[in-house]
Amino acid sequence: MAAQTLVLRFGRPVFAVVLAMVAGIIVIMITSPGSLGDRFTEAISAYQALLSGSFGSLQSLSYTLVNATPLICRSSVAIAFRAGLFNIGAEGQLAVGALTACAIGIKGAALPGWLLIIIMIVASALAGAIWGGIVGFFESVARWRTKSLQRLCSTGSPFLSLTISSMALSLRPLSGQLH
Numbered sequence: 001m002a003a004q005t006l007v008l009r010f011g012r013p014v015f016a017v018v019l020a021m022v023a024g025i026i027v028i029m030i031t032s033p034g035s036l037g038d039r040f041t042e043a044i045s046a047y048q049a050l051l052s053g054s055f056g057s058l059q060s061l062s063y064t065l066v067n068a069t070p071l072i073c074r075s076s077v078a079i080a081f082r083a084g085l086f087n088i089g090a091e092g093q094l095a096v097g098a099l100t101a102c103a104i105g106i107k108g109a110a111l112p113g114w115l116l117i118i119i120m121i122v123a124s125a126l127a128g129a130i131w132g133g134i135v136g137f138f139e140s141v142a143r144w145r146t147k148s149l150q151r152l153c154s155t156g157s158p159f160l161s162l163t164i165s166s167m168a169l170s171l172r173p174l175s176g177q178l179h
Contacts (some may be wrong), residue, residue, distance in 0.1 A: 021047070070094060089135050089157035097128035099165045131161060 028043040029036075054064045101124035108116050135157045 089132065089161075092135075092158035092161035093128035093132045095158070095161045095165045096131040097124035099168060100124045100127035131157070 024047075025040075025043040028046055029039040032039040032042040034042070053060055055061055101120040104120045104123050105116065108119065111119070
């Protein structure tokens with residue numbers, strides 16, 4: 001029974017990835033010049049370049065993780081939808097968390113690296129949770145009043161947090177200097 005559950009849980013995502021790779025091979029083979037063998041070789045070399053460029057070295061793995069982190073953080077939207085909530089403000093939570101981590105990283109540069117990273121992760125998660133909690137509070141109040149307030153709070157949250165973040169970065173309050 002556990003194996004069947006495991007297959008059901010991971011079968012669809014694995015099938016989706018395999019299907020996407022097959023579709024990519026087909027598109028590469030259609031758009032590449034040359035014989036059928038040359039086209040297939042071109043498709044395979046494209047996927048080899050993709051894998052080596054993403055995971056081939058420590059630096060490429062670091063770039064992959066840096067670029068994938070915002071996408072992974074967006075999975076909080078899927079968690080909210082499964083819980084029956086409407087959350088499109090994840091960008092705002094990410095922006096507030098990133099600004100918090102940046103401020104702590106700048107101000108706490110004298111701390112040991114391992115401690116600074118732990119503090120930055122915990123503080124940025126808490127800041128994002130607090131930002132999402134504010135919106136969640138307004139959404140819970142709006143549930144029994146009006147749906148438009150709920151949509152306004154959830155939709156306006158990212159814009160407000162990104163505006164606050166860009167203002168904070170343009171004024172440079174962390175270094176004490178103005179432009």
